Amino acid sequence: MADSIRAWHPSVPGLREVLHASFDDHAYPMHAHDDWAVLLIDSGAVAYELDRGRHHALPDAVTILPPGVPHDGRSATKGAGFRKRVLYFESAWLPESAPSAAAVRPTLDGADVLEAVRAIHDALTEPAELLEAEHAALVLQDRVLERLHAPADAPADAPLARRLRDLLEGRVQEAFTIADAAAQLGAHPSHMTRAFTHAYGMPPHRYLISRRVDHARRLLVDGWRVADAAASAGFHDQAHLTRHFRRILGTTPARFKAGS
Known part of the structure; x- marks a missing residue:
């Protein structure tokens, strides 16, 4: 597996960087990030130490590495490489209690979490699908909070859903983000998206x-x-x-x- 790396800053609120990389024999020393790192392994496996605990990142699960917590990383199979994709979310992406919980349980299994992460990467392959990537990031945020036992607020908020629909109807031809709409309506983006989906049976970007x-x-x-x-x-x-x-x-x- 030839070494390769690509990184860029997408125009998605809260998502600071995207990294695609493959390594034949590289080993990361102990280091820490300012951001949340959401790791998806496409092939191979990665062994790493996080907060003095030993873990494995595998293709059938998502790994979430909290900001400020040192970790390392290397191929889990001697003589074999690995291929990965990483989403770096700003530190405020999850509440202050989340890093300690994620340090204990960094592996998030389940098809819903994998689907959310893959949806973000799929949307980012087309620059024009940034609104879809933003929505998928909000879905992922909810899934992570559920896994860390910090459930999101209830979705029922019909007045907010109607206000968002009116806003969308008035801006059908304009480019804007879910974060922009939430700020204009004085709502949290995740709650607003869930309220709209609950009310109309589809997310706002759809x-x-x-x-x-x-x-x-x-x-x-x-x-x-x-x-x-x-x-x-x-x-x-x-x-x-x-x-x-x-x-x-x-x-x-x-x-x-x-x-x-």
Whole structure:
């Protein structure tokens, strides 16, 4: 396995850095981060010491390393390398009581946690899907809090959900973040997202995408070019519109336009 590394700063509130790396024989010495590190092992296995406890990071679970707590890391199999992806969240991502709990139980198993982490990475492969990545990060935050026995607040808040829907309807074609909307409504992003999902059966970013597809569909019926309809509806480009148009309506914008 050839050594490789890629790191970048995504435009997702609270997510400071993303790292993709593969190592043949590198071993990390004891060190500490300012941020929360959410580790996903794609191949191989990593043995590490955290707060004087010995652990293994494996592909079937997520590892969460708290800020300020020293740890090391090396391949768990002599002569074999490992491939990993890491999300670095700012230290305020979880409450002050969380680091001590995570130091004791850094391994988070369960399909829901893996799905949330993979959803973030999948969304980040397309720059235009930053709102989806932000939503997935909020879902992950809830899953981590559940595992650390710090349950999130109840989702029922119909007035807040209606206010968010009104805000989304007024900004269908605009680029903004869930954090922006939460600040405008005076709500916590995670609570606001859960309240909306509870009320309308889909998370806010999915609702917004569906409304953008609907807007583009009306423009295509009116005779607009696909590329112009995509831009007017708030999509990054024609390919971005096509991906979601096909998912929601079962055909491409070009075929839909041809049949209009």
